[in-house]
Every structure is written in C-alpha cells, then in structure tokens.
Amino acid sequence: MKRSIPTTLILLALAGPALAQSSHQGHGAAPAAGATPMGKMGMGMMDMESMQAMMKTMMPAAGDAASTKDFKAADMKMMHDMAVPYTGNPDVDFRAKMIPHHQGAIDMAKVALAHAKDETTKAMAAQIIKDQEREIAEMREWLTKNAPK
Structure with a gap:
C-alpha cells in the first residue's frame, strides 16, 4: 500500500x-x-x-475491532492537534498543548460510551467528558485574557 x-x-x-x-x-x-x-x-x-x-x-490494522479503530483515530487526531508551535511562554504553551490533549480524552471517552459494555466504564467516560470540557473552557478563557496578541 x-x-x-x-x-x-x-x-x-x-x-x-x-x-x-x-x-x-x-x-x-x-x-x-x-x-x-x-x-x-x-x-x-x-x-x-x-x-x-x-x-x-x-x-489502523485490517483486523482491528471497531472500537480499536475509533480509539486509534482519536489517538492520531490528538497527536496531530498537539503539534502546535511553541511560543516560549510556558503558561501559553502548557495550555496550547493541554487543550488538544484534553480533547483527545473527550474523544476517547466518546468511543468508550459508544462501545463499552461495563456501566462503570461508561460512567467514568461521561465524567471525563464533563471534566475535560470544563477544563478546556477554562484554558481557552485564560488564553483569551492572557495570551499575547
């Protein structure tokens, strides 16, 4: 290929x-x-x-389960989205890298919600989505107020 x-x-x-x-x-x-x-x-x-x-x-591999394919897609998207240039400002760089990292956690949690059978896994995934969305919003708000223009 x-x-x-x-x-x-x-x-x-x-x-x-x-x-x-x-x-x-x-x-x-x-x-x-x-x-x-x-x-x-x-x-x-x-x-x-x-x-x-x-x-x-x-x-992705031909024999991957549907959930594995979805997890791999989430992993690759997160890795791609984390490839943002460094600014030299550790406060900005931390948030710029953590936002896609947290979004990756949300995307993986959504895969778990779609495929998992265990109710505790689903509950954990739902909580991760809630927590990570809140933290992303907080980081974006901080960047809006504090990042150099």
Missing part, C-alpha cells in the same frame, strides 16, 4: 506530542516494571526505534 505522507515525516511531526503523551500516561502512575517511559534515550528523547514501535500501534 502506497502512503501519501512518508512515514519519517509523520514520525517527525508527531515526536513532540508523542513524548508529551508518553510521559503523561497513567496520569501519575509509575511505569510498569522494566518499562522506560521515554524510550531508550531517557527523559526528553525518544529513539527512532521506540517512536516507530509506538506509531505502529496507532496505525
């Missing part, structure tokens, strides 16, 4: 957001025994092999 965008270009475009996401997995949970959260290169750097392995897990 011929791809319209070279894999290397995709990897480079997603490197920063991918690192942000991988370091945020579990929202404070310790990595699994033996896991290296930032790849083989350590904090702030992910080697190409680790990045390619991570990207491969996000690409």
